[in-house]
Amino acid sequence: MRRGxxxxxxxxxxxxxxxxxxxxxxxDTPSIIDNHFIKNISDLQNxxxxxxxxxxxxxxxxxxxxxxxxxxxxxxxxxxSVHLASGFFxxxxxxxxxxxxxxxxxxxxxxxxPIALFAGLVFVAHPMQTEAVTYIxxxxxxxxxxxxxxxxxxxxxxxxxxxxxxxxxxxxxYYIAAALTAIAAMFTKEIAITLPLMILLYEFSFLNPRxxxxxxxxxxxxxxxxxxxxxxLMTKSxxxxxxHRTAEGPxxxxxxxxxxxxxxxxVTYVRFVFLxxxxxxxxxxxxxxxxxxxxxxSCFFLLIIILFTAKRLFLKYRxxxxxxxxxxxxxxxxxxxxxxxxxxxxxxxxxxxxxxxIFLVSGVYYFWGRNNMRGAAVLLTIVTVCYSVLTCQxxxxxxxxxxxxxxxxxxxxxxxxxxxxxxxxxxxxxxxxLAMSDFKKAVELDPDxxxxxxxxxxxxxxxxxxxxxxxxYSKAIEKKPNHAQAxxxxxxxxxxxxxxxxxxxxxxxxxxxxPDxxxxxxNLGAIYAKKGNFDKAILExxxxxxxxxxxxxxxxDRGSVYAQKGxxxxxxxxxxxxxxxxxxxAETYYDxxxxxxxxxxxxxxxxxxxxxxxxGGVINPQFIKALKQASGREx
Numbered sequence: 001m002r003r004g005x006x007x008x009x010x011x012x013x014x015x016x017x018x019x020x021x022x023x024x025x026x027x028d029t030p031s032i033i034d035n036h037f038i039k040n041i042s043d044l045q046n047x048x049x050x051x052x053x054x055x056x057x058x059x060x061x062x063x064x065x066x067x068x069x070x071x072x073x074x075x076x077x078x079x080x081s082v083h084l085a086s087g088f089f090x091x092x093x094x095x096x097x098x099x100x101x102x103x104x105x106x107x108x109x110x111x112x113x114p115i116a117l118f119a120g121l122v123f124v125a126h127p128m129q130t131e132a133v134t135y136i137x138x139x140x141x142x143x144x145x146x147x148x149x150x151x152x153x154x155x156x157x158x159x160x161x162x163x164x165x166x167x168x169x170x171x172x173x174y175y176i177a178a179a180l181t182a183i184a185a186m187f188t189k190e191i192a193i194t195l196p197l198m199i200l201l202y203e204f205s206f207l208n209p210r211x212x213x214x215x216x217x218x219x220x221x222x223x224x225x226x227x228x229x230x231x232x233l234m235t236k237s238x239x240x241x242x243x244h245r246t247a248e249g250p251x252x253x254x255x256x257x258x259x260x261x262x263x264x265x266x267v268t269y270v271r272f273v274f275l276x277x278x279x280x281x282x283x284x285x286x287x288x289x290x291x292x293x294x295x296x297x298s299c300f301f302l303l304i305i306i307l308f309t310a311k312r313l314f315l316k317y318r319x320x321x322x323x324x325x326x327x328x329x330x331x332x333x334x335x336x337x338x339x340x341x342x343x344x345x346x347x348x349x350x351x352x353x354x355x356x357x358i359f360l361v362s363g364v365y366y367f368w369g370r371n372n373m374r375g376a377a378v379l380l381t382i383v384t385v386c387y388s389v390l391t392c393q394x395x396x397x398x399x400x401x402x403x404x405x406x407x408x409x410x411x412x413x414x415x416x417x418x419x420x421x422x423x424x425x426x427x428x429x430x431x432x433x434l435a436m437s438d439f440k441k442a443v444e445l446d447p448d449x450x451x452x453x454x455x456x457x458x459x460x461x462x463x464x465x466x467x468x469x470x471x472x473y474s475k476a477i478e479k480k481p482n483h484a485q486a487x488x489x490x491x492x493x494x495x496x497x498x499x500x501x502x503x504x505x506x507x508x509x510x511x512x513x514x515p516d517x518x519x520x521x522x523n524l525g526a527i528y529a530k531k532g533n534f535d536k537a538i539l540e541x542x543x544x545x546x547x548x549x550x551x552x553x554x555x556x557d558r559g560s561v562y563a564q565k566g567x568x569x570x571x572x573x574x575x576x577x578x579x580x581x582x583x584x585x586a587e588t589y590y591d592x593x594x595x596x597x598x599x600x601x602x603x604x605x606x607x608x609x610x611x612x613x614x615x616g617g618v619i620n621p622q623f624i625k626a627l628k629q630a631s632g633r634e635x
Contacts (some may be wrong), residue, residue, distance in 0.1 A: 004117050005088050011126040011384070012084045015391045019134045020076045022398045026281070026421065031137045033070060036516065036548030038062040046548075052235040053228055056188045057140040059098040075136045082142045083133045084123065089149035090354050093118030096156045100206035101163075108365045113371060115361050118380045123357040127276040127390040134398045135281075140189040144634075147185035151395070154178035155199055155221070159207055163215075165541070179220060187229040191351060195226040198329060205314075205322045247598060249482070251339035253287055260288040260296050264329070265344045266335050267299040270317045272349065273327075273356045276387070276436040279394055281404055282421070284342045286410035303328075309424050319362040381472030396445055401425035415447035427462075435459050448478030456490065466493050484514040491523065500517035500527050511543075518549035529561050537561045552582040559591065568599055586612045590619065 020303045025031055032038065037050035041062040048055050062077065068074040096114035097103050108115065112299030134140040158174035181545070185192035199221050205406070232238040265285070278435075288296045312326035330351040334340060338408070396398070397407045405422035412418045423438030439456035442449055457472030472491040476483050504527060509522040524542035542556035544551075558572030575592035580586070593608030613619055 001272065004091055004113075004120070006194075007088045007117065008120045008124055009084045010093060011121055011388065012080065012087060014079050015114065015125055016076075016133060017390045018392060019080070019395045019398060020073050022072065022134055022395070023400045024070070024072060025135055025276075025398065025401060025404060027137045028135075031058075032065070032075075035061070036518070037551075038065055039548060039550070040065040052187075052237050053190055054140055054188060055145055056150050056184055060139065062141065075631070076134070077134050079136060079139045079142065082139060082146050083129065086142060086146045086149055087120045089146065089153050090123045090357060091116045093149060093153045093156065093354075094119045094334070094358060095335070096153060096160065097206055097319065098423035100156070101208055102116045102206045106318070108362065111365050111376075113376060115365055115371075115562050118361040118377075118384070121384045122360055122380070122387065123354055123386040125151055125384050125389055126357070127279065127389055128272055128275070128346055128349045130279070130391055130394045130398070131281070131346040134395055135347065138347040138350075141191065141347045141350040144185050144189035144192050146352060147181045147188055148192050149354060150183060150232075151181040151195060152198060152202065153177045154181060156202065159203075160196075160216075163208075177216065182224050183230050184229065186224060188226050189349075189574075190329065193225060193228045193333055196222045198326070200592040201322070201325060201329065205318060205362045233561070241464060247532055251341045253339050253341075253343070255339050256339045257287055257289050258343065259295070259337045260291055261285070261343045262335040263296050263303060264288060268333060268344065269331065269335075269349055269352070272346070273353060278411060279346060280408055281346075282408045282415055282418050283344050284414055284415040284599050287343065294558060308496075317362075320359055320366060321360065323355040324358035329351045330355065334455075355543060357373075358629070361590050402429060414445060416442040416449050416452060420447065420449065420452045420455060423452075423459075427455070427459060432459055432462055436463075448479050450476040450483050450486070453479065454483060454486045454489070457486070459494070466497075469493060471573075483511045483512045483569045484517055486521075487513070488517065488520050491520070495523060495527065500531065503527060516547040518547040518551070519555075521547060522549065522551065522554050523605055525554075526557060527563075529557065534561050534565050550581055552578045552588070555581065556591070559588075563591075572596075572599075 019305070035058075037046050038058055038061045039085035040046065041059075044059070047058050047062055060603035061075075064075050072370070077297055094116035095112060098109050098116070103109060106190065107270045129142075139621060157349070158171045159180060161171035165250075182195055185195055187190060188218070199218065202219065228333060240358070253261070267577065268285075268582075276555055290296065291300075306324065307328065310321045313324075314321040329355045334345075353495075364380055365373075368376050368379070382439040402425040405418060405425050408415070408418040409422055419438040420442040423435045423442065426432075426438060428434035436456065439452050439459060442452035443456065446452065453472045456477065457469040460469035460472060470493050473486045473493075476486040478609045480486075487506045487510040491503045491510065494500075494503035494506060497605045504524060507520045507524045507527075510526075512516045514520075521540045521544035525537045526543065528537035528540060538561055541554050541561070544554050545558075547596060555574040555578035559571040559578065562568075562574060572592060575588050578588040579592070589608045590612035593605045593612065596602070596605035596608060609619060
């Protein structure tokens, strides 16, 4: 058993070794880099509040951040470990299946070992898995699949042991472990909702569910289907009327149009698993608005034919039939009537590919391997090698944002978001000319694209063209009235030009849309401090800290305001906190030294002032003279 795992792990490491230093991409920024909810691993309530149905996923990000901040290596190592573990469970599940009542006498059962191994290898090596493995934030898909596969495998193991009348403790151990991993899956990603149905499908396919005792043990898993909707309902994290997360806006596509489009998407997914070429982070996939479009009708009937064929194959080629049903059942949460903003994404194939891997390998052995085992092994080896090469090549595209989005622009030349995101990548690389060109192209392709106007405004601002920046921020707000960043950035320009009333208005609108917008609170506090309204300034700085800000300047600024109010002890506390966050911040040492002086703690003041000098801070010589006199250090 160890040998099989080592082979699977070795192949996985080989094809993903070039990903360990790939940069954060796309949704990694809001989900990890800018996500203050994951910055404190001990604050479990905060992590839960961010996305209850993905608590375990974001807990894993919090763990990564706690261990190594924003060093991508640790995140990629975690993702690859999850992927290899998932490959192990695909392999183990196939082995267990060949021990089941309906499969142990099957004509290909004698090849159980090679079939299980190749299924694990195909799953690990398939290039369509790269998005769920190399794209850090999509570990939600791979982790959910890991728990899903683990739960089903453990459940099957418990059933086989119980049917063998093995030790009651032994089968119960596997049964409890299956239940716990099922619960974990439900709080990793919503795709796990099909797990109870998969257990039911497995029971009918390979076990014997007719006994009343068997139904009794299935019931807890069947009830698990309610965990996800119940969590959404109790936490009010989903708007069920409009079918979207309350933290996000509704999808721009209606449920019925989404369904029509998914008939085509599912056929596209079938093509991808057999012929994984021309992969793309951002497909330009048209929405279908009528069931009677030729492409929709033809795909719908093709899906019916595939499912009908799977049913006809059931008695004679049970494993092939089961794997086809697996593929489509696991696609349902994201390819049904519940609209998602993007109609197609490669990472949605991660769990369905377990079914494809079993289908491909078992199909080869059913229709060829029973008479030519060596030929089947050679064919599957060639397929695995081809998939591995494609995976290595695809992973190179994930190297950095410019490479990734340049690839997307070439493959989706009429997709505004591809240009917008490449423009962002150019902007981060300080190539403002190319960034501006891409933002202009994005606006040209989609005149209603608020983010493109906003990003172009940022570029204008970096070039010092504040009039054009202001115009683009206003345009972004016009197109998307809840664009918090546009309000904030427009407020910054008003602020810089001394129009504090307009700045305050825009900052307040930003925090009204995004209540945890720490930077807006900080700027509000700074304005109120300038205006001499110290109580309001302290309130705003405090809100920034409560929103998760770790900016050293918020403590420095609040401390200065406390000092101006004469509250030296509160000021000292904030200066000390600022020093804890950034021990190299000379200005804070100097400020704290000044207030130690006012509190007549001259020795502490002397230490802080000298520390500020050592760090290269600007020191007032008159203050040094006064401190020497007060502390008796005059020469």
